[in-house]
Amino acid sequence: MTTKHEQILQYIEQLEVGQKISVRRIAKELGVSDGTAYRAIKDAEVQGLVNTVERVGTVRIEKKQRSDIERLTFAEVVNIVDGNVLGGRGGLYKTLNRFVIGAMKLEAMMRYVEPSILLIVGNRDKVHQIALERGAAVLITGGFDATDKVKQLADELDLPVISSSYDTFTVASMINRAIYDRLIKKEILLVEDVLAKDHKPTYLHVDDTVARFHDLVRETAHSRYPVIDESERVVGMVTAKDVMGFSPDERVEKAMTKNPIVVTPKTSLAAAAHEMVWEGIELLPVVSDQRRLLGVISRQDVIKSLQYMQKQPQVGETIQELSFRGFEETKDRQGQMVFRGRITPQMTDSLGMLSTGVLTSLMTEAALRMLRRLRRGDLTVQNFALYALKPIQLESTVEITPRMLDMGRKQAKMDIEVTLDNQVVAKALVTAHTIDR
Secondary structure, three states: OHHHHHHHHHHHEEEOOOOOEEEEHHHHHHHHOOOHHHHHHHHHHHHOEEEEEOOEEEEEEEOOOOHHHOOHHHHHHHHHHHEEEOOOOHHHEEEEEEEEEOOOOOHHHHOOOOOOOOEEEEOOHHHHHHHHHHHOOOOOOOOOOOHHHHHHHHHHHHHHEEEOOOOOOHHHHHHHHHHHHHHHHOOOEHHHHHHOOOOOOOOOOOOHHHHHHHHHHHHHHOOOOEEEOOOOOOEEEEOOOOOOOOOOOOEHHOOEEEOOEOOOOOOOOHHHHHHHHHHHHOEEEEEOOOOOOEEEEEEEHHHHHHHHHOOOOOOOOOOOHOOOOOEEEEOOOOEEEEEEEEOHHHHOOOOOOOOOOHHHHHHHHHHHHHHHHOOOOOOEEEEEEEEEEEEEEEEEEEEEHHHHHHHOOEEEEEEEEEEEEEEEEEEEEEEEEEEOO
16 A cells, blocks of 8 residues: 555656646645645655746656756756746756857857757847747846746747846856766766666565565575565565574564665665675665665676676766876885875865865875775775874875775775875875775
């Protein structure tokens, strides 16, 4: 039996794209409390079914596939630029293919204006109108308004006209940053990416007997199953080892491991892999926010997916990778790996000294790069102890030397040393756990 929360999500999913949603309307139509409706709408927003825009409300949008994650909806653009919707609210759910800055003469500008783009332009009424007629949405910078004729046309065509108080350069930078962040997210595999959508997981109920467990083993050839209660919430895991010594008539509840480790669809695959390796788990239940069973992932599923992603080209760079971009790898006289680079203004604090956060990122990246050379697989830093001995000022050229202290099958310990003019200015002890691919 589905819960009220799930009924609301199913109701929202069946709504027409572009339709407005409100807590009061859902509460009235489905006979639920305002609190239940509010929580379900927020969950729908997390799932990408709706988008909330200030001064407009919550709008049903088309859920984007993984391949389209870098494309923004106009509703998301409104939130990014802190904008005000002047017209065309019915088109907020639409996505933009790209944006164009209208900083040229009208004739030249129109060569780049086409359907599904966002034209970023200032207070130019004629440009606004022609852009809408060509199927483009309009973002007016500088906080300017649009004419009534433009607003009416936007409503008729369901093409948003947005006003933002920021200047053109700032607006373009904000949108570009949002798209770039999406590209980085696209590279990060989540549990939902490997979870079989059309495969119902095999599970046991708390009232099932050990004999039922043995029946499932013969039917599926598996030996691990999640255990659920009457509300379909995961309350345990049971394995062949757990049921040893129990008679066939005993309830599974007595043999199972209670409160097992679980993951959600939004858990990163790397985090799930770390849990599996570190805890010695072969199977993880995937649950909803209410801990209801959605599926299971095995260690084999995780390893195969990570191996696949390792072969894919990288698109976006994280802050840690950007900070390390100016460093080059060399060798010292003993053949030890050394990373040498200059401290740029972006790396410093308000006093012109290397920021502690950036220093930590540089040393962590050096450690991980050395570990990747020594063995195949991904790693995650578990502990980091930093000892900053002397300040490092702007434009200094430093050397980062990682040294291996101990490396086992699951764990590695390293000593990281930062030197400036042959003097040690910072040291760190790093412990990393490996995630085999």
